[in-house]
Amino acid sequence: MHDEELRDLVPIVIGILGRRGADFSTAEDAVQDALIEAFRTWSDDEPRDMKGWLIRVAWHRFLDRRRVENARTAREEHAFALSTDAATTSADDTVDLYFLCAHLDLSPASAVALTLRAVGGLTTRQIAEAYLVPDSTMAQRISRAKRTRAGRRLNRPGNVSAVLTVLYLVFNEGYSGDVDLAAEAIRLTRVLADSIDHPEVSGLLALMLIHHARREARFSADGGLITLGEQDRSRWDAQLIAEGIGILQTALARDELGEFQVQAAIAALHADAQRVEDTDWPQIVEWYDELLKLHDSPIASLNRAVAIGEAEGPAAGLAELRRLDDSLPRYFAVEAHLRERAGEADVAAKLYAKAAGKASNLAERDHLVRQAARLNSEH
Template sequence: MDEALLRTLTPAVIGVLVRRGTDFAAAEDAVQDALVEAVRRWPEERPRDPEGWLVTVAWRKFLDAARSDASRRHREARVEVEPAPGPGEAVDDTLQLYFLCAHPSLTPASAVALTLRAVGGLTTRQIARAYLVPEATTAQRISRARRTVSGVRFDRPGDVGTVLRVLCLVFNEGYSGDVDLAAEAIRPTREPAARIPDEEVAGLLALMLLHHARRPARTRPDGALVPLAEQDRGLWDTRLIAEGVGVLQAALARDRLGEFQAQAAVAALHADASSAEETDWVQIVGWYDELVALTGSPVARLNRAVAVGEADGPRAGLAALADLDPALPCHTAVAAHLHERDGDTATAARLYAEAARSATSLPEREHLTRQAARLNARLRG
């Protein structure tokens, strides 16, 4: 069973049902039922038109549910005549579904959660982990969001900024390696980038392309993380890098800088360096200055401290780090790295071990543990 194909087709099928007149919650339920049928039947005989098959089965599932529910009899009257099987219109409803999930009546957090569930195909548990909130809280948030957009049609687009944040989170979840959604996030980002004259849409697309280009080098065959400085740059996808740089340059030329463009500029500078030693850290510090000015983000300030440590030395980096909240994610790991570069091996080993205990992913925890063990071995020797 091709789970990646099902995940790719799901948003388009939901979109077709919503366009035909179902409410969002009913459409998602019907599509989930159709996916169960696909898992059961496709291994024996895969249809020539998978999307059309899913639309047909999901539509019939919806009709069955409508006819069996007395409270939906008024809707049944509208759908007595079943449309022809298959998608019907040659349109990509995926982008429209993203806008529906970022409807103005939803909070950004609810919009992100609903999109990750309906379009990204993530489980409630995975979304909860992305939010760092209890699973029950996420389930309630998704349920409320579904009720909110029920009955909404594809005639009122959501906020572009919210859609971009949704796409970014979907991409980041895929890039983490837990669920491979990076390519699925890039695909619908190309759609608004081609149609909407918005520099930040282009900036996000460039950022995704540049980060995705490095993915083959991010892990070893055993799944261990490879830090950026140690990555085999020969494995980076030069085609994606060239595309990302081109998209970014066109956006920057319009002279309306936004946070995604600034982040993409940092990624482009990393991609431009043929080795870690040749990285232009001075320019990277400058872009982080722009990003901090735009957003005031503590994460941007944390990343700036790393860049300052590379550009001006580890003590300058530690001075920049001293102004930040130690409770920030990755703060302890950054401090460990800077202390190691400053020659304080004992402090660095202790901080790496502390960072490992609070790491949120197994690969990250194992990487930090190895760093601590490496330095402790040096201290013993």
């Protein structure tokens, strides 16, 4: 079955139901019902006109749901109908859905879940599996999110940065279960980039593509983390990198710098180096300076200290590090790396072990334990 084609249709069909007067919440539920029905029946008998099938089944489900609701009570009017302006296109409907699902009224976890279902066309079960929570928890999260949004009108133009934050969160989740969230985030960002012209949308897409290009090289055969400096660069996807850099250059030419463009520029400089020793660290430091001007974040400062350590030597990196708060995530991992490069193997080994105790995921913890073990067994 054509999963991606089907998922592309989900936001479009929600938009079409909206034009027929359906409220968002019920329309979204109806399309989800139709989607599950499609998964159940299409494996034997795939319809020739997938879109027509989905509209027909979703519309019937919408009418069923409406009948049940009307019978219950004359509930408050669902004021939140999507635009009924027939002149707008379905691409506009889809963009409206992005804004709606990523609205700042929602917690990040809710916005992510709603976006994946209504815009991404994933089933509740797939989203629950991807985030390792029970189906019922995810179903509840989504219906609460929809209640929060019910009755509120969308102010177009919506908040692009809220949408980008949601897509970035999805991308960073990586993948578990049968849904590849990183690939899904890229798909959704591509659709958005095709629909609205915004340099930060391009910046985020470029950032995702360049990171995604390195994915195969990030883990060893037995699942161990391989850091950027150690990766086999021949395993990077040159085509994805080229695409990302192309998108980034077009965005940068508009001279409306934003955080995602800057992060993509840093990723691009890494991707550009054929060997790790070819990395243009001084330029990376400059981009971190830009990033800190846009948004003074301690994580960016920590990464800048790493870049300075590479550009000017470990002593300079350690001097930068000392100005930061040692409760920052990965602080001790960075210090361990710099101490090792400064020739202080004993201190570095202890710091790697300490950093392992503070790691927030298993791949990182295992990597840091291995680093400590490596230094301890060298002498």
